[in-house]
Amino acid sequence: MNRFADLLDMLAFTPSRNAKLSLLQDYFRRVPDPERGYALAAIARDLDIPAVKPAQLRELISSRMDPELFGYSYDYVGDLAETIALAWPEKAVSRPGRNDAPGLAEVVETLQASSRREGPGLVEAWLDRLDPPGRYALLKLVTGGFRMGLSSRLIKQALAAFGKVEVNEIEELWHGLSAPYADLFAWLEGSGPKPVNAGAAPFRPVMLSHAIEDRDFEKLDPADFTAEWKWDGIRVQAASERGISRLYTRTGDDISAAFPDLVDAIAFDGALDGELLVARSAGGHIETGSFSDLQQRLNRKTVTARQLRDHPAFFRAYDLLQDGEEDLRSKPFIERRTRLESFVAGLNPERFDCSAMLAFDSWDDLAALRADPPYPVIEGVMIKRKSAPYLPGRPKGEWFKWKRDPFLIDAVLMYAQRGHGKRSGFYSDYTFGVWREPGELVPVGKAYFGFTDEELLEIDKYVRNNTIERFGPVRSVRAAADKGLVFEVAFEGIARSSRHKSGVAMRFPRINRLRWDKPPGEADRLETLERMIDGIE
Template sequence: MRDFANLLDRLVLTPSRNGKIRLLTDHFQAVSDPDRGYALAALTGGLDFPAVKPAMLRSLIGERMDEVLFSYSYDYVGDLAETISLVWPTTLAEETPPPLSEIVETLSRLGRAKAPSVMADLLDRLDPSARFALIKLATGGLRIGVSSRLAKQALATFGDKDISEIEELWHGLEPPYELLFAWLEGKAQKPVSTAKALFRPVMLAHPVGDGELSKLDPADYVAEWKWDGIRVQAVCEDGVQRLYSRTGDDISGAFPDLLSSFEAEMTLDGELLVGNPDTRTGTFSDLQQRLNRKTVSKKMLGEYPVFLRCYDLLQAEGEDLRGLPFIQRRAALQERISGLSQDRFDLSPLVDFTNWEDLDAKRRAPPHPVIEGVMLKRRDSSYVPGRPKGPWFKWKRDPFIIDAVLLYAQRGHGKRSSYYSDYTFGVWTGPEDAPELVPVGKAYFGFTDEELKQIDKYVRDNTIERFGPVRSVRAERDHGLVLEIAFEGLNRSTRHKSGVAMRFPRISRLRWDKPAAEADRLEALTSMLED
């Protein structure tokens, strides 16, 4: 446990991607099985301890210190695990805490009835750093800036392998991954997975750069619309169906309606969307109702049905097609798509164009509001994992821009836990002589570290109310911080008072120079909506 705690502490304090990879590879080198495998499982979401919940931990600390004092402490720190680990009553921590594998096995056997006493005993035996690691491990809420794919990249670096090899094996492996580590260290053959419907690493596109198209021949490329859903991979093999995100996460449980209609032996690459291919393509806000769920109610299935707009065919009847040119894979996909459920699967249409200017005009005025640009694919391109330069490009619509006023700020997590870094902003509505601000979105990136410090100071100096970790900021016609907000799209929303929901909002500029009264009105946003 000591090694795992030290790893988490250092990962939290290491901002760079390469630095995190070095920490992970050093950990895999220094720590033996099975502890390094359980650390990997914790980082990639491979462990689940349903008996331990944040509410139970709050109850435990509530028995040991004043609730108001804890509330103030949590408000200042901004992270539940860090707060509890620091304020837990000091005891004589063991010089050598239990190994990570022993703690994982203990948590795995826990039932709801015994969980509070077992967790309290473990917290008593650990020092603050190890308590933090224990709570993060038990609740699954690591939030330390390490994605599942970054952990897999560290494995690839550790074993001098291509990450695509690890991604193709991943869903056939189980913690603590001893066979995987033996292969990476050259002590055993590559594991042979007997699991069905495994993930194939996806091919990604580069954004079109300034002047880049002038170097390309339009005749070498085909174009298709870039739909605003989520990129997924649907796999059916020997009667086993799986749906994966672009990063290889298994999201099958959230979309049983799609998979129950998928019986053909193939691997499809496409865009997951809400609606029906023939009659309606819903917004990303609609799709969000279905995301990040382990199970889905009948009502949800009825209100937000999903379908797959297919881009590519990677495998069919056991034959790997990824080495074929795109045009041949496209023809094979077009031939087979008619055999699938027409309510759940359709073919992404190609966009006819004669030159780049023609395509640019179509990109700027697409035929559907859920289109966010175009994709360019070389006719002869094979399907290569990763983001190779040249075969595929994405050419998105220019972002929308508005000026909004900062309304609320919330503490961040990890290295931002001491700063107010999550911002809710609004625009003016109502009569011109008595307008009010209505929230229209939230953003937590787009600014530099120096700008973060400036906004944090502004929030502290202009707080008018506190709601736990959230502060309400002074925002009036003659006083307020104006933020220039860039976003990718806008949808109607009955869940928001403003009636609109932004897609990918981020702060593009701090408008210290602009009076709050000159920020945009809600009408400027609603005029962007397309019926």
């Protein structure tokens, strides 16, 4: 566990992406099998340890220290694993210099072979043998709560750099592999053959776009490009092979279990690239829901019959990557698009359609379409070169996204909550509101980024100096017409929502700038947001 603990510690305090890549490669190089494989599975969040749950960890620490004192500590630290690791009382046998710390492989393999009744006792014994960094690593391992700025793509890039192979090779193999990845590391080190992708319906690395800039239009001939709407859902890939169907996110995470209604409708052999939405057939056309509707289905391990009924999953296709056994990715986009339309025509129209192509002769024509989309769930346009093959990553000059300008409002800070990880000592999660009646603020959104580190220090100081109530880790701050902090908030979309007290829900809100100069009484009113909704419905 000691080497794994050191890795977690260094990753947590290394902001540089390239430095994180170097740390991972060095770990893979120095640490033998199977430990490095289990570490890889843990940080990639592909390691499931059902024998221990967070509630059981709370019971363990409650048996070692006063529960109320632990509660205060947890409120301050903001992270369960970190709090227990720091607060766990040292036993006399846990003196410095002991050499009986459990190994990572020992911990993983023992817990995976244990029941939920046995798991807590094992963890308790290991906590007594470990120092605070080791305890933190153990607890993160069993809870799966790693938050170190490591994306699935970055981890695979580290593996590719370690083995001097293309990252796309790693991505296409990934879902056919399992911890501790001995065959994968043997291949990357040159001591074994490349693993055979045994998994049916594999993930294909996605092609991404660049945000288009004004100067780009001067270099690009509109005759060389096509355009389609950019839908406000999440990018996904639907794949089916040998009777196995899967739904992947753009980073290759398998989300099939959360969308059984859509997966059951994947009645084809091939792979589609597209957008996951909530939509249903109504009066002969497809009625597409908002991103708020889609959120009812996201990040769920199980889905209820009511959610399936009220928020049916729908796939809007952008591209055809595989048709039966034929790989189409090397063909020009315009040819793939023609094949896509024929392919989707044979699928269930209650679950699949094609994103409509837009007719335009000039960039001014396209700008007019972008400024006045027919549906609120559209967030801009996609521009694609007709001759472009489907290339993994973000190739230059092939695909562009031209998003609508964000909405902007002035809102008043109402509540602040401690962050996690490196931000656990700061109030960095902010709930903001607008005026509904004279003197009444209603919350309309929450944001935790968009500000600099220097601005975070200023806001944190303001929160501490202007707290009027405390609710555990949350503080209510002074917010009146003549006293408060105003944020200029940017967001991508807005819709009506019965789940929120204000009746509205924002899409992707973030702090655009701090308005220390603006009196809170001059912040926006709820009617302003309602007019925005009326304008896009």
